[in-house]
């Protein structure tokens with residue numbers, strides 16, 4: 093089924109409040125991703141933070157992360173994702189959820 | 190025994206943690222409740238309905254002060270295919286009166302209120318503080334936690350980990366089963382959509398503080414899962430839960446699956462014209478009884494989602510009540526263990542016994558096979574179409590042809606959907622045994 | 626240029642304000658409710674302590690106050706203006722190391738003059754003579770005009786160094802403040818032993834409170850101050866709009882050809898001759914600046930009274 097989304101992904105994410113910390117709480121080792129055939133994170137991350145590059149790597153931005161844990165659960169390559177919670181008080185802040 | 194900073198440190202001010210802290214504080218113990226968000230509830234999202242009856246013991250008349258949006262008086266279960274839907278609709282007037290049944294509430298409100306109750310009872314709550322690990326002695330016994338604040342180590346006679354679905358503390362303590370992987374979890378994504386109160390009342394057939402709750406099967410395309418719609422006062426929550434192992438393999442993104450649900454002919458009229466106010470996501474431990482870890486270690490208990498105690502079995506999506514209850518029982522068992530000065534795993538055995546005696550583990554044991562059934566391929570990909578077709582043919586008027594007999598429709602549609610008798614019988618048996 | 630004139634003149638003034646007993650460093654925090662617009666019909670999620678806070682600049686100010694307090698061995702008092710929820714900001718400040726907490730009860734939507742007056746009256750109740758430095762953020766979370774620190778300095782008769790992009794504590798007695806001027810220039814002011822400083826948010830990151838600090842802050846007492854109203858001796862902003870300098874009137878250019886006339890009109894080939902260095906006391910310096918601006922055509926003759934503003 094193909095139809096225009098009712099709101100753009102940027103607008104969707106702009107409804108969420110983030111108190112971003114300077115430390116990246118999740119890091120992705122792009123080198124490990126080159127050999128990954130599933131690229132499961134790209135489809136599964138609800139915040140769409142994993143962007144595949146043309147050479148088979150991954151570019152990752154941690155800022156707008158829900159801290160849900162989906163990415164490290166679906167990733168099968170050991171060491172590709174280093175996952176921690178943001179420092180206390182930082183990261184996503186829900187309001188009406 | 191050497192002096193500790195607190196009797197108990199509770200990690201995570203979700204429903205499990207706040208209940209544990211509340212019951213311990215009431216019993217007169219010094220309790221520290223540590224939350225990583227800037228306030229309790231700030232990191233938490235869910236579908237939208239709490240069943241707080243279990244609070245009767247801890248907070249009598251909780252319904253007079255809890256930040257409730259609506260009382261659920263109407264519950265629907267919907268089975269859908271891309272073009273059809275079949276709904277079972279139940280409503281009850283008694284659910285609109287104390288002591289009520291289910292209620293919609295926002296977690297940043299509900300959890301904040303509950304943590305406030307624990308604080309008022311004497312627990313110390315500190316927010317904006319992430320617990321980064323357990324402190325353990327030479328024998329592997331938990332003696333406190335490390336936080337990410339300067340001079341952030343805290344010692345306690347007992348730690349209760351209520352740190353939710355990703356529980357790094359339970360994993361660190363080695364309490365999780367090794368076979369727990371992406372198959373055991375679903376991802377929940379939700380849109381909070383603003384609509385005027387009277388529009389919601391009209392569309393969902395409710396009034397005043399009454400609310401509706403709709404659970405949906407067959408709305409998530411190739412990714413096994415389910416959907417939900419819940420009414421708040423001036424917003425509705427529309428979301429889907431998606432099996433992680435399938436989500437990675439199929440090429441469909443979570444927000445697209447919500448968009449498809451919202452565009453379904455049975456759902457579109459309910460959500461039309463609403464503005465998305467917030468988008469959110471969270472994991473759910475969905476494997477039920479079979480994923481429940483070891484519940485106690487030396488100096489350590491785990492409760493709520495951290496212990497996998499979430500009941501996500503199709504027409505049920507209950508976790509908050511299990512978290513409230515397991516947190517409370519963990520608090521009670523901890524108080525016993527502190528009294529007899531034995532917080533070893535053996536001294537904490539009362540926790541599991543309490544869970545086994547009550548709905549917490551009784552429900553889980555009874556519904557043990559249901560999550561696998563509900564999220565299985567047949568129920569997800571084949572049954573909705575078959576059921577919808579059967580009903581369609583029962584209600585279709587095909588004059589001049591005479592109405593076919595029901596048995597005949599059943600046989601034909603089963604064959605048409607390519608489902609074997611043996612599987613159908615097996616699944617029916619599983620369902621009967623679980624739900625019956 | 627004009628700015629040079631004022632800063633060299635002002636420098637002398639800043640050096641003069643020595644005082645006897647110094648014991649308190651004050652930082653002002655404005656707590657602002659966020660998300661009030663999101664309140665639903667049940668009143669949930671309305672303005673409360675969950676959705677509100679202080680600006681990065683206010684937090685930087687607190688950090689500088691704490692550093693200054695440590696360097697000078699002086700106690701740090703935090704004043705927050707706002708409703709009950711503002712206590713959250715005070716406790717956070719106590720957790721980070723502030724010694725004394727004072728909340729000035731008020732709605733958060735009042736004029737800068739009144740804010741400054743309220744804080745001044747609070748300081749007087751503390752004993753204003755004991756105050757050495759006052760450190761503020763240069764803007765609050767609701768982005769006001771950033772004029773509270775200036776009003777404070779005026780009302781307390783203290784030297785001021787506003788909009789700091791950098792602070793050098795030197796030996797703790799003298800504080801060097803780096804200010805941003807127009808045209809990418811910088812100005813360095815030295816405050817001797819006292820003054821009002823406002824800082825930009827980027828100048829410092831508030832330290833993370835220790836666990837024991839957070840626990841101790843829970844029991845910390847918050848003193849209350851109810852401001853005495855009625856401040857009528859100051860100029861008050863009536864309308865607020867963006868400043869548009871009026872067009873400058875120039876005599877018709879003289880020149881033999883269009884290019885020469887263009888050069889004459891724009892003085893593109895001449896270096897500007899504006900600017901002078903003078904040493905004057907503040908009153909005279911202000912007058913001189915206004916005079917120069919009038920001569921250069923930037924001000925109308927009538928707007929002279931600015932020099933008589935109540936800066937004392």
Ligand SMILES: Cc1cc2nc3c(=O)[nH]c(=O)nc-3n(C[C@H](O)[C@H](O)[C@H](O)COP(=O)(O)OP(=O)(O)OC[C@H]3O[C@@H](n4cnc5c(N)ncnc54)[C@H](O)[C@@H]3O)c2cc1C
Pocket residue numbers: 177200201202203204205206223224225226229230231232233234235236237238239240318319320321351352353354376377378379428429430470471472473492493494495498499506507508509510512
């Ligand atoms: C999409 C979705 C829909 C759902 N729908 C429903 C529903 O309708 N009804 C229902 O009853 N249940 C529902 N659930 C399940 C329910 O949300 C959970 O079962 C419940 O929240 C579990 O409570 P908890 O206290 O165990 O964990 P949580 O609510 O997750 O709380 C854990 C707390 O610990 C904190 N924390 C975590 N790690 C740390 C750390 N290291 N240091 C400090 N703090 C930490 C977190 O910030 C959080 O506040 C749903 C879940 C999802 C995802």
Ligand code: SF4
Pocket residue numbers: 120124125128129130131132133134142150166167168169172173
């Ligand atoms: S993060 Fe994991 S799943 Fe994603 S591309 Fe890299 S290796 Fe593959």
Ligand code: SF4
Pocket residue numbers: 118136137138139140141156157158159160161162163164
């Ligand atoms: S934790 Fe969730 S939101 Fe954050 S990057 Fe991973 S999948 Fe995306």
